[in-house]
Amino acid sequence: MYFGGMRASTAPLRSSLLVLGVGGLGNALLERCARLPLRLLTLVDGDRVEPHNLERQPLFAPVDLGRPKVAVAAAWLRQAMPGTVIDVVDAFADAASLPELVKEHSIVVDCTDDVHARALIDQVCAERSIPLVSGAVHVREGQVLLLHAHDGAGDPSMTREQVFSGRPGPGQDECDMRNVPLEVLEAVGARLQQRVGDLMAGRPVENGALELYAGGRWTRYAPPTPN
Numbered sequence: 585m586y587f588g589g590m591r592a593s594t595a596p597l598r599s600s601l602l603v604l605g606v607g608g609l610g611n612a613l614l615e616r617c618a619r620l621p622l623r624l625l626t627l628v629d630g631d632r633v634e635p636h637n638l639e640r641q642p643l644f645a646p647v648d649l650g651r652p653k654v655a656v657a658a659a660w661l662r663q664a665m666p667g668t669v670i671d672v673v674d675a676f677a678d679a680a681s682l683p684e685l686v687k688e689h690s691i692v693v694d695c696t697d698d699v700h701a702r703a704l705i706d707q708v709c710a711e712r713s714i715p716l717v718s719g720a721v722h723v724r725e726g727q728v729l730l731l732h733a734h735d736g737a738g739d740p741s742m743t744r745e746q747v748f749s750g751r752p753g754p755g756q757d758e759c760d761m762r763n764v765p766l767e768v769l770e771a772v773g774a775r776l777q778q779r780v781g782d783l784m785a786g787r788p789v790e791n792g793a794l795e796l797y798a799g800g801r802w803t804r805y806a807p808p809t810p811n
Contacts, residue, residue: 598690598715598784600624604677604705605695606653607631608764609719611641612773613695613780614657618664620781625661625668626689627654630676640766677701682708691783693776694718706731706744717779718744719772721764726772726797730779730789738791738807746808747792771797 601622603610606629617625633641633648633656648656654672661670677685686692686708694705694716702718709716715733720726729747734740775795782789792807 600626600689600691601780602626602628602685602689602692603695604628604692604701605697606643606657607637607695607697608640608769609695609721609773609776610653610657611643612769613693613719613776614643614661616773616777617661620777620784622665622668624671624689625665626671626673626685627657627661628673628675628677628685629653630674640764640769677705679704683712686712686714689714691780692716693780695776702744710741710743713740715783717776717783719776721768721772723763724765724768724798726768726775728772728775728779728795728797730783730793731791733783733789733791735786736789736791738793739810740791742792742807747794749808767800768797771802775802 599622601617601620601624603613603626606614606627610629631653633644633651633653635649637644638646643657643660644653652674654674658670658672661668673685675681682704692705692709692714694702696702696705706716709732713732713734716731718729718731729744730736731742731744732740775797779789790807794805796803796805
């Protein structure tokens with residue numbers, strides 16, 4: 585079996601992925617998910633395809649306008665990943681549904697664009713000890729953060745609030761699709777896929793390490809030190 589351009593000698597350690605958000609970042613990630621040996625991939629989003637989505641969300645076409653984003657993305661993925669079960673939830677995850685969704689998966693990816701949703705996802709993944717890979721974009725910058733990987737370096741109980749405590753930058757922790765170049769979405773989507781692949785293959789990861797994309801390059805910031 586080939587994995588991430590290398591031959592894997594053992595089965596993946598984790599093989600079920602929950603993707604929350606099928607907008608710009610979700611599209612950039614899902615296009616690359618066909619390269620991952622997943623058993624189960626679940627998509628969660630309550631949005632419909634709108635005309636302004638077509639420019640930066642390549643899984644959607646004009647014929648899809650008005651259809652649920654999860655249904656359109658799932659149809660593409662079932663063609664690209666015939667050996668993977670593709671499930672969809674045509675709704676936004678909330679405090680009632682998220683714990684049940686998370687516990688059925690071995691990795692969660694947060695591609696949402698709401699700070700309150702991000703906080704809830706972080707809380708539920710921490711409670712369930714499920715690794716979380718979170719991505720965000722704002723204008724010409726992007727970020728990727730990994731948390732709650734108990735077999736990774738650093739503190740798996742570290743939260744988003746601890747990582748971003750005292751960090752400057754209006755809009756740093758949000759998505760703003762109106763002015764985001766496709767290059768930024770593609771870079772962050774690729775980095776999300778890379779971190780998911782690292783978790784699946786058991787490659788080294790570090791909880792709380794923040795990766796920032798700006799000016800066409802990535803910069804890594806070490807996790808905050810305990811007080």
